Amino acid sequence: MNDYVKRDLKYIWHPCGQMKDYEEFNPIVIEKGEGVWLYDIEGNRYLDCVSSWWTNTLGHSNKRINETIKKQIDNIEHVIFANFSNKPAVDLSEKLVNITPDRLAKVFFSDNGSSAVEIALKMSFHYHMQKGNTKKKRFAALSDAYHGETLGALSVCDIDEYNKIYNPLLLDTIRVEGPDCYRCRYGCTRDNCNAECFADMEKCMEEKHDEISAVIIEPMVQGAAGMKIYSPNYLEKLRKICDKYDVHLIADEIAVGFGRAGEMFACNHAQISPDFMCLSKGISAGYMPMSVVMTTDEIYDCFYGDYNEQKAFLHSHTYAGNATSCAIALESLKILEEDNIIENNRKKGNLIKKLTLEKAKVSKHIGEVRNIGMITAVEIVKDKFTKKNYPWEMRVGYEIYKIALSKGLLLRPIGNVLYFIPPYIINEEEIKFMVNKCFQSIEEYFIENKL
Numbered sequence: 001m002n003d004y005v006k007r008d009l010k011y012i013w014h015p016c017g018q019m020k021d022y023e024e025f026n027p028i029v030i031e032k033g034e035g036v037w038l039y040d041i042e043g044n045r046y047l048d049c050v051s052s053w054w055t056n057t058l059g060h061s062n063k064r065i066n067e068t069i070k071k072q073i074d075n076i077e078h079v080i081f082a083n084f085s086n087k088p089a090v091d092l093s094e095k096l097v098n099i100t101p102d103r104l105a106k107v108f109f110s111d112n113g114s115s116a117v118e119i120a121l122k123m124s125f126h127y128h129m130q131k132g133n134t135k136k137k138r139f140a141a142l143s144d145a146y147h148g149e150t151l152g153a154l155s156v157c158d159i160d161e162y163n164k165i166y167n168p169l170l171l172d173t174i175r176v177e178g179p180d181c182y183r184c185r186y187g188c189t190r191d192n193c194n195a196e197c198f199a200d201m202e203k204c205m206e207e208k209h210d211e212i213s214a215v216i217i218e219p220m221v222q223g224a225a226g227m228k229i230y231s232p233n234y235l236e237k238l239r240k241i242c243d244k245y246d247v248h249l250i251a252d253e254i255a256v257g258f259g260r261a262g263e264m265f266a267c268n269h270a271q272i273s274p275d276f277m278c279l280s281k282g283i284s285a286g287y288m289p290m291s292v293v294m295t296t297d298e299i300y301d302c303f304y305g306d307y308n309e310q311k312a313f314l315h316s317h318t319y320a321g322n323a324t325s326c327a328i329a330l331e332s333l334k335i336l337e338e339d340n341i342i343e344n345n346r347k348k349g350n351l352i353k354k355l356t357l358e359k360a361k362v363s364k365h366i367g368e369v370r371n372i373g374m375i376t377a378v379e380i381v382k383d384k385f386t387k388k389n390y391p392w393e394m395r396v397g398y399e400i401y402k403i404a405l406s407k408g409l410l411l412r413p414i415g416n417v418l419y420f421i422p423p424y425i426i427n428e429e430e431i432k433f434m435v436n437k438c439f440q441s442i443e444e445y446f447i448e449n450k451l
């Protein structure tokens with residue numbers, strides 16, 4: 001066993017998993033990245049199909065970003081953000097206000113997605129308290145939602161493996177049955193959907209709006225639920241009903257922002273503007289921890305006043321407004337624009353979708369292929385007609401993940417859903433490699449296990 005692997009196992013507690021897995025399947029120690037490729041200390045390479053947890057947009061070790069960082073740290077790497085500021089943070093904020101939907105006019109900085117969600121929840125509640133809506137103490141969120149794993153963020157999640165044990169500690173969230181387009185309970189298909197399932201949200205809002213501070217959603221795609229893509233009609237209806245009942249709409253664009261879902265922001269698909277938009281992951285091109293919450297002048301103004309009125313938003317994260325992160329985010333936005341990346345991604349996204357559909361058609365095991373922008377997912381089912389899944393304990397996705405690694409692919413399935421969320425700079429040859437090796441891995445698994 002390599003010395004690094006040995007010491008990793010001795011000292012490190014890795015995220016989101018059972019450490020027992022690592023003994024049988026050792027951690028892979030990466031020492032270099034280039035474009036879509038990761039190179040480990042044994043000399044193997046892996047195509048990063050998941051953009052290192054959905055963050056890396058412009059490839060590993062991107063030359064322009066690397067130069068930007070070097071330049072920035074020779075000036076100022078980080079400076080306290082209370083009463084102090086820095087050039088990249090100012091430039092970035094102006095840029096974000098210009099490119100996000102109308103009404104979003106102020107930028108609050110933090111350093112990870114979960115804390116951005118905490119901030120939006122707290123701001124929404126605090127706003128309503130100041131307006132005298134003292135009954136608005138709860139948040140509404142969708143079934144299968146994922147919004148991060150700190151206690152507040154976890155409270156609005158609905159993923160049993162993450163939530164269950166902590167339930168006694170969590171906020172009393174109102175859970176609304178959300179869209180499920182592959183297994184639509186209203187019998188709609190993707191092409192024939194007017195978001196009929198919104199009826200559940202409508203009913204909930206009618207009954208409980210005076211208790212609800214905000215509704216939080218992942219626009220267009222519920223990522224951790226298995227890349228569940230739904231109709232923009234749902235978002236349109238949600239915007240309208242939130243206005244009707246004086247409930248904030250929090251758009252958690254942490255996974256889908258910055259072009260991932262085919263538009264600069266997923267809300268653009270429905271041409272809606274939320275009251276809060278949480279951004280992270282792709283914002284800093286996969287380089288540095290960073291997040292922001294964007295909000296409206298109306299909400300900002302409500303907090304403007306004196307301390308003794310408890311108006312100030314007394315919330316801070318040490319690394320807020322980090323100058324190096326902001327410089328990266330600015331440069332990344334420049335690259336997206338100058339290289340016309342979101343437009344060019346249309347062709348790439350379509351190619352990934354087309355190749356995946358071709359392979360899925362001749363496979364017995366794929367229930368659905370879902371695609372939006374640079375997100376493509378395949379759901380493995382036991383039976384295409386009943387849409388029944390293999391039981392969780394079989395860990396079908398995990399077994400396929402291990403086979404795929406031996407073929408040079410880094411996948412990270414969610415249960416029985418495999419997905420491609422590659423860096424935007426992936427080329428045609430790499431796309432073909434990614435789809436082919438993935439399906440080879442799937443077929444191999446089923447042949448080996450005689451299923």
Ligand SMILES: *Cc1c(COP(=O)(O)O)cnc(C)c1O
Pocket residue numbers: 112113114115117146147148149218223252253254255280281
């Ligand atoms: C990743 C993610 C989060 C949490 O972000 P962290 O940086 O991991 O805390 C929240 N919401 C969504 C939709 C995400 O994808």
